[in-house]
Amino acid sequence: MKKTLSISAIIFIVFICNTLTSFSESKLFRWAADAEGNAPYILRDPRIPTEVIGFEVDIADALAKELGMKPLFVQNQWDGLIPGLNRNDYDVAMNGLEITDDRKNEINFSDPYYISHEQLVVLKTTEGINSLSDVVGKKAGALKNSLAERFLNAKEGINVFSYEGEVNAFEDMKNGRIDVVLVDAPIALYYAAWNPEYKLVGQPIGEMSYGIAISKNNPELLAKVNLALKKISKSGKLREILEHWKLWNYMMAIYTNDKAESNIRPSKYEAYLQDKGKEITAAAYFKRYITFLPLFAKGALLTLELSISAMLLAVLAGLIIALARIYGPPPISFLAKLYIEIIRGTPLLIQLFFIFYVLPKIGIEIGPFLSGMLGLGLNYAAYEAENYRAGLFSVPRGQMEAAISLGMGRNQALKHIILPQAVRLVIPPITNDFISLLKDSSLVSVITMVELTKVYGQVSSMYYDWLGPGILVAVIYLLIGLPFVRLSRFAEEKFTIDKRKLETHAGHIGK
Secondary structure (H helix, E strand, O other): OHHHHHHHHHHHHHHHHHHHHHHHHHOEEEEEEOOOOOOOOOEEOOOOOOOEEOHHHHHHHHHHHHHOOEEEEEEOOHHHHHHHHHOOOOOEEOOOOEOOHHHHHHOEEOOOOEEEEEEEEEEOOOOOOOOHHHHOOOEEEEEOOOHHHHHHHHOOOOEEEEEOOHHHHHHHHHOOOOOEEEEEHHHHHHHOOOOOOEEEEEEEEEEEEEOOEEOOOOHHHHHHHHHHHHHHHHOOHHHHHHHHOOOOOHHHHHHHOOOOOOOOOOHHHHHHHHHHHOOOOHHHHHHHHHHHHHHHHHHHHHHHHHHHHHHHHHHHHHHHHHHHHHHOOHHHHHHHHHHHHHHHHOOHHHHHHHHHHHHHHHOOOOOHHHHHHHHHHHHHHHHHHHHHHHHHHHOOHHHHHHHHHOOOOHHHHHHHHHHHHHHHHHHHHHHHHHHHHHHHHHHHHHHOOOOHHHHHHHHHHHHOOOHHHHHHHHHHHHHHHHHHHHHHHHHHHHOOHHHHHHHHHHHHHHO
């Protein structure tokens, strides 16, 4: 009886825990954006780099409050926001996503929360560019998959360059690689209007509306978000947010039918300009970089965890694949060889996309960390298999024959004679592959993971400072890799069978 009651109590406790967990998760408003997406949308706070700020952050907070939920920011690469939404990694995506017909085929959009236009930006010294027609025959940059890029592509004769972020486009223009940049008006305001190196030219181009992306499988949430948007618009909260960031414009006044005079100071825009306009001394740079260290440490820890896990998988899987290819029956050997050729012949990035975005469509849902580990591990397993194959073939064939003639089975000879020697020979190339895998782990940022290189991109885009943070990140990668190089040397000495035999033999002679 007591045993039955105990089991019932355990089941009840588990049920209550699961219920509370589900309730807690249901109260979260999970919204996604790319923190490298630039001001004023979302960016790392220059004063507290561990926090994110931006007008979309404020809107997300206001919506969550209206919905009676707690906002939870989820980082994802900008061009992966909609695929991640379809994976159900978050509830909504909000990161300057223009409402377009092709996107509406994939997902639902809320009512617009901001309306603006496109703006041409050139260097201060550039003359003769005042409209899209003047850009014909010139090199123009725009954000990849943006409405600005579509405007440029629609105009015949323009040489269009696509960028992961507008900051990169501005840098390329400053370095003379392109002549003009077409960006959304908020980007022009925050990155060019105040900057003496650039100027805004021409009239507003087109009209764009930002909407909150929501899965087609969640019409209830769409209705709730639209209702919340109407409430914060009617209450004046939406205008207040936009005014603080100096984003209220005539288009929004017409759209919301709110044409009253403004009496709200653009405090957050002024704070942004104040941070940009500060004279930076060596001491200030040092202090700034110190504030980056917690972010870099967190990114480095994730990079290290992911790399070690993936390499362990690669080493184990690579050994199995190598043995299957060399000693397996013809069908197994052929499959092992086919795996190696396919994996080595296709880009790692494509493999990561396949694991993270394609597998869920057939019912196999894998989280970001596991997807990254599988992608890196299974990719490098193909290379490790070839390392093992080279190591196994380097052991003289006569040793296997001698072991069998002495009464050993094939498996025993492989385990005790061949493999130990092969492993010793492949330790150096395995170490080199680990260092390569450590650097390739930067690719997992495309599947919502914020590893070390992604953090570098986020903090560098805040200040246009790629040198200082870049040196810091390079040093961190170097420090992460050095212990494994030393470990490799130790393992080489430890497993050098011939050396141990010579030392033992010398000891016997000494006696």
